[in-house]
Amino acid sequence: MRRDLAVLIMKGSPEPGPWRRLIARSASWFYMATALALWAVGRAAAMMSGGGRWAEAAALTQTAIVIIPILAVGIGSWLDCRAARQAMTDGAPPLSLATGAALRAAAVGILWAAGFFVLARLWAGLLVGMSTTQFTAFSRQAAGVAIFAFAGWVALVFLRVFFDACAPKRRASGPADEDDGPGDSVPSRLATVLPVLRGVVLGAVLGLTILIVLSRLGVDIGPLLAGFGILGLAISFGSQALVRDIVSGVFFMLEDAFRVGEYVDTGRLKGTVEKISLRSMQLRHQSGQIHTIPFGQIQQLTNASRDWATIKFNVRLDHSADIEQARKTIKKVGLALLEDPEFGPHFIAQLKMQGVADITDSAVVIRLKFTAKxxxxxxxxxxxxxxx
Incomplete structure (x- = not known):
């Protein structure tokens, strides 16, 4: 029974976090402790004057803590099935996935909030001695705080799912085949900037929600904002390298100098761009090492994966070879590669001979070139x- 309850809670999220794991482990103990406490209240109510209200509150609480989780799981599962069915029928654009996740969070959150309100209404008069008028005034004030906190939470769910759906799927990190070039699956410019944008936007929404909630609770946020401003100014003066890295990274991203999956050379280090953060990027070298380079230390950058590449190479021929016949043969090879269904789509300009590059004692060196992806x-x- 306890394992089934834990599994049910864990299934509520595709990637359960530490809080959900903690709730899954402690849910069964919570239900046992609550049932025992409510049983004790019910037994004690029989010997108290006016104990009928206590017994009624205990019975309704016992019913609520069983029914509310069942309804929450049922509504969440129904919305998940509906979203999955729609995705199989019409596809699953990021906006649709994010909207479905936000609706699910809103529906389940409203159900839990309603259950909490009912339980608070039941026990406020019994435990605190709060009258109906006092409870109404308190609930109005609490509702103002709860609405903003709830709206911020739903917005975070929407944005997190939207950014995760737009982000490119990470390839497995491991040794790659030589023929698998880094540009085969280079994501778009937006997809490259998206992880950094995700962190900034989610942080801004979370910070704004906290400030609004504190303001609704009566906390004067003016000194807090002034303090954060002074702290930011102190950090900017004390960590000029950090500021330089962030500003340089912003300009690199605005100029679209590189993207995740492209092969770049910074002068000292080279490799495939594997990750981009707010202040640095990670390059994966061909031999497997990962180089982390702050943007402020990049003085120049060469991108070897953008648009096209012209390859020039030499071939050695005997002195007795017919140069004109070699030119015709190379042209035939170039045409054959163009017509090949596997190699042809990768060419931009076909293979051809440029001419004689050098004549040595043992051979005639001719130069060939082609342009390709x-x-x-x-x-x-x-x-x-x-x-x-």
Missing amino acids: PAQASMLQREALKMR
Whole structure:
């Protein structure tokens, strides 16, 4: 029974966090302790004057703590099934996924809030001696705080699901095949900036919600804002390198200098961009090492994965070879590669001979070139050398 309850709670989220795990482990003990306490209240009510109200409150509480979780799980599961069915029928755009998650959070949250209000109304008069008028005034004040907190929570759920749905799926990190170029699945500019934007937006919404809730509770947030401003100014003066890194990163992103999945060279380090944060980026070297480079330390950057790449390479021929016949043969190889269904789509300009690059004692060196998509340039060069 306890395991079934824990599994039911864990299934409420595809990626349960530490709080949900804690609730799943302690839910069964909470129900046992609550049932025991309510039983004791019911037994004691029989020996008290006016104990009927206590017995009624205990009975209604026992019913509520059983029915409310069942309704919450049922409504959440129904909305999840509805969203999954719609995704299978019409696809699942990010906005639709985020809206469905926000509606689910709102529906379940409203149900829990209503249950909490009913229980508070039952026990406020018994435990605190609060009259109906006092409870009404208190509930109005508490509702103002709860509405803003609830709206902020629903907004966070919506934004988190929306950003997660828009973000590109991370590829498994591990040694890659030589033929699998980094540009095969380079995400768009928006998808590259999205993880940084996600953190900034979620942090801003969370901070704004906390400030509004504190203001509704009667806390003067003016000194808090002034204090945060002074703290930010002190940090900016004391951590100029951090500020430089963040500002440089903003300009790199605005200029679209690189994206996740592209191969770049910073002068000292090179590799495939694996992760971008607010102040640094991580490069994965071909041999597997990860280099973390603050944006402020990047003086120049070369992107080897953007648009196209022209490859020039040499081939050695005997002195007796016919140069004109070699030119025709290379042209035929280039046409054959263009017509190949596997290699042809990667070419932008076909393979051709530029001319004689050098004449040595042992060979005539001719230069060949072609233009292709950067991700497949090395593979196309190897195929061209195989067919010569």
